[in-house]
Amino acid sequence: MNRPTQAPSAVVTAGAELFATALSDQAVSVSQVDWRPPVAGTERDLATVMADPLRLAANQRAAEAMLDVRAMLVDVVPASKALGLERGHFLHAGPPIGWDRASGPLRGALLGAAALEGIVPEPDEAATLLETGRLTFEPCHHRGAVGPMAGVVSPSMWMFVLEDPGSGRRTYCSLNEGLGKVLRYGAYAPDVLERLRWMGNVLGPMLRDAVRATGPIDITGILTQMVQMGDEAHNRNRAGTLMLLRDLAPALVSSGHPGADVADVFRFVGGNDHFFLNLAMPACKLALDAARGIEGSTMVVAMARNGTDFGIQVAGTGDQWFTGPAQLADGLFIGDFGPQDANPDIGDSAITETAGLGGFAMATAPPIVRFVGGSVPQALATTRLMYEITLTENPRWSIPILEFRGTPTGIDVSLVCRTGILPQINTGMAGRQPGVGQVGAGLVKPPAEIFPAALAALAERTRARASESGMPAARAGV
C-alpha cells in the first residue's frame, strides 16, 4: 500500500466474514483466512514468541542455513572409527530412553547388536547386561547420526559419512538392511545377524572403496532428482537407490573385489528399494543441524521416536527434547499382522519430514499415496496443508504436479500451535514384540502436546531475554 489513494487490488481478511463481503462488493479481490482459535492454552506463549524481536531474522537465518547445506557422501567407515563408538556402547533412534521403558523393537535390536558384536553368544543373553547398565546406549542424534526404526548402531556397523563442503560438518547413518525381518525392526534371528555380518565384511568395505574411488557423491543432487521421479525419500526411495547404484557401479565393478561379491552387492542394493533412505536421512540431518542453536528461531530441527516417546528439538532451544507418547501408525499390514501387533511409532526417519520430504513431499509420490488415505488428490492436499506450518519452501525439491513448487520445509512450532495442524509422517511399522520385524507401513502424527511444550520453552527464553534488556516483549503475552 505505497500510495493510500490507490485502491488495493487484493486484501486478506481474517475474522468476520462481513468485511470480506463488503470488500467483494467493492470489486476488491479477497482472500479469506480460514481462521480458528489456536491450540487451547497457547495464546499467551504465542503472543510472547510472536513479539520476540529475534524471531523473524532468526527464522530466516535458520531456513537459509538449512537450504545452503549440500550433503556429499565422502566415505563409508565402521561406527567405531566414524563416531568413536566403543565396545559395549550403542546408539539408538529417538530421544533418550532407558532399558526399563524401551519398546520391544528397540530391545530386540539392542539384543541383536550385542550378539553381533560378540559380547554374548545369544542375543537374549544380553538382556541382563542392558538392564543393569553394563551395556549402554544413547540417541544417534547426540553423535551426529540418525537411525531408521530402532536405529541401533554398534561399533562394527559400517556408516555412510556425509559432509557439507561449506562447513565441513558431518553426519552419519548405518547401511540399510532391506525389509522384513531386519534388526532395525527389532528382529535378531540368526539370519538377521548373518546378513549384518555380510554387510560388515563385504558390503561396507566395498562401498568404502567405491565411494573413495568415485569421489564425493552429491546426495542432495540425487534427492533433487528423485523427488521429481516419484520418490518422497521416506517410504519410497526407489529412484534414489538406482541413481546411487548408477554412480557407484563403475567403481564397484573395477574395485578388484571378487566378481561374486560384486554381484551380491548389486543384487542386495538393487533389490532393496529403501537402500537410499539411509542417505536421505543423514542428508536431511546435515541440513537441519545447520539451523541448530539459533536463538529465537521457532524452527523444528529434529523429529525422532524411540518406540515409546516421540521427541522434537527446536533451533531456538538448543539440544532440549520435547517429548510425548509415540502414536500408533494408521496404515496397511503385511500378511496376518494387524494393529494389535504394531509397536508405537519408532525411528529417526522423521528427519525427512522435518526437512520437507516424506509426508511433506507426498504429492510427488503417486505410487504410495494410498498410505495417505486412498487418493492422489488427498496426497496433494497433504503436501499443501504442510505449507501452512512451514517457514519456507525448498527450491531444490520441487514437485512437478504442484507446478514445480518447492516442498514445504522448516516446521514452525508457532504455526503448528496456531493452526493445530500436525506434521504428516510416512512411516514403517515395527512389531510390538522383540524379534518380530516389520508388520506394516502407514502414516503417523506426533503427539500434539509436544509443540505447545516447545512453544512454552521458547516463550520462557524470550521473556528471560526481554527482562534482561528491558524490552516490552516480556509483557506481550498478557
Place this chain on the structure above:
Amino acid sequence: MTGVAHVELRPGAYADSVTLLQVSRQVTALPGVIAAQVVMATPLNIEVLASMGFQVPMTTPNDMVVALRLADEAALPTALAAVESALSAPRGGSDSTERAAAPRTTRSALARSGAELALVSVPGQHAFVEAMDALDTGHDVLIFSDNVPLEQELILKRTAADRDLLVMGPDCGTAVVGGVGLGFANTTRPGPVGLVAASGTGCQQLLCLLDAAGVGVSAALGVGGRDLGDEIGGLSTMAALRRLDADPAVELIVVVSKPPAPNVADTVRAFADELNTPVLLALLAPGEADLTVSAEAALAALGRPTPRWPRWGRPSAPAGGRYLRGLFAGGTLCDEAMLIASETLGPIHSNIPLEAGPALDGAFTAEGHSMVDFGDDALTRGRTHPMIDPTLRLEQLAKAAADPETAVVLLDVVLGHGAEPDPAGALAPAIRSARLRREVPVVVACVGTESDPQGLHTQAGALAEAGAEVYLSNAHATRRAVELATGGAR
C-alpha cells in the same frame, strides 16, 4: 492350518505393493475368505506367505502370487472374482480434495494471494499474532479487533515503524484506501483529501460531509483510539501522515481525533509542520471546533464553498418533557453530541461520560439528560455492533420515547459498507410507532453518502417519512435536539 488353500502364479502381472496390500485387505474381508495375500513374488513376500502356511511354487519377483485361504472350496469363485475386481478397480480420487485448502493464517493468505494489505477482525486476544504475520511479510495491516492489550499494540506499532509499515488500529472501525472502504466505511468520490482518524464514526462524518460538499476523500487511515495517548505516542498517526504526505494525489490532510495526550500533540504538530502537505487538526474537545466546522475549515483550505448541509423532514413540535435522550451507534458521534449539548444543557449522563461527567446506570436510565454509546466495548462484548444489530437500541428507543420526561430523542444512523443493509427498515417503523403513542420529537444524524449501498437519500427519506428530523451533520442534529429540549421551536 484350517480351510482350503489356493495359490496361483500370474507371470508378468504387476501392481505396486500398496495396491496389493489394499487388494489383499478387500478380499480378506469377504465372507468365506480366511486370509488373502496378493503379492509380487519377492523373496520377502514368499517368506511371508510361507509363514502363513502357503506353499508357493518356484517363481521370480516379476510374477504375482494370489494366495487364498478359504472356508471351503465353494468360496473360491467369489474370492477370485473379488481379486479381479479389486485389481482392476479404477483408483481415481474424488474431486472434493483437489482444491487447495483455505489458508489458515494471515501469513499463508498473504503469501498465496499477493494481497497488498490485511484486515484482521479476529477476537482481540488473537489479533496480535495475525497482525504480526502481516508485518513479518512486509504488509500494512488494519486491526478492527478491539480488546487488544496495549502492550501488544505498542509492539506492533514499534515493529511497523522499524519496517516502514502502517498499523491501522487496533479498534480501527473505518479506513478508506483508494476509495475502497475497509471495515465500516462510506463510498466517497475520489478526491484530494486524506484523513488520519483516531475515531471511526468521526472519520465517517468527515467523509460524508466532504462528499456532500463535492470533495472526495480517497484515503482515510484509521489509527485506533489509543494511538495519540501517552503510551503509543502517535506512532501510527505519524506513519499515516508520512504516507499521505508522500502521495501526490493528497492536497490536504485532516487529522480527526479526541484530544491527544499533551506531549503527543506537540510531537504530532511538530511532525505535521515538517510535511509538504498542509495538515488540519480536527480535535474533539471542549472549546474546539465540531466535526462539521472542521469539514467547513477543510473546504475553506481547499478554496471550496461550504454548501447548505442536507436535512430532511418537517420540524417537530415540542411534546413536553425536560430531557434530551441520545441513543448512539457511533462513539465519536456520541462524544461530539455530548460536547455540543453540554455547553447548553450542562452535565450529561452517559456510559462513556465526558471528563468528570455523570455515569449512566446499567439500565440506561437517569434523571437528567443522557446519551448512550451502544458501540462501546462493554456493550459489544458477546454481541454484534449496533451498526449491524439494532435490537438493543430499538428497545431503548421505545422506552425513552414513552417516558414523559423525554423532551427529544437523538439518534445516529451510520451507513456504508459493513453497516446494516437497511437501517431505516427497522428504525423508521420503530420511530413511527413510538410517535403514535406519544408525539415525541426524534432527531436523527444520518451519516452516509449517495453512493453508499444503502443510499443516503433513501434512508434519510424513510426516516423523515416516519416523522423524524434528519440531518447529515451530527452537530446540526444535536443543536436541533438541544433546541427542542430547551423548549425552543423553529
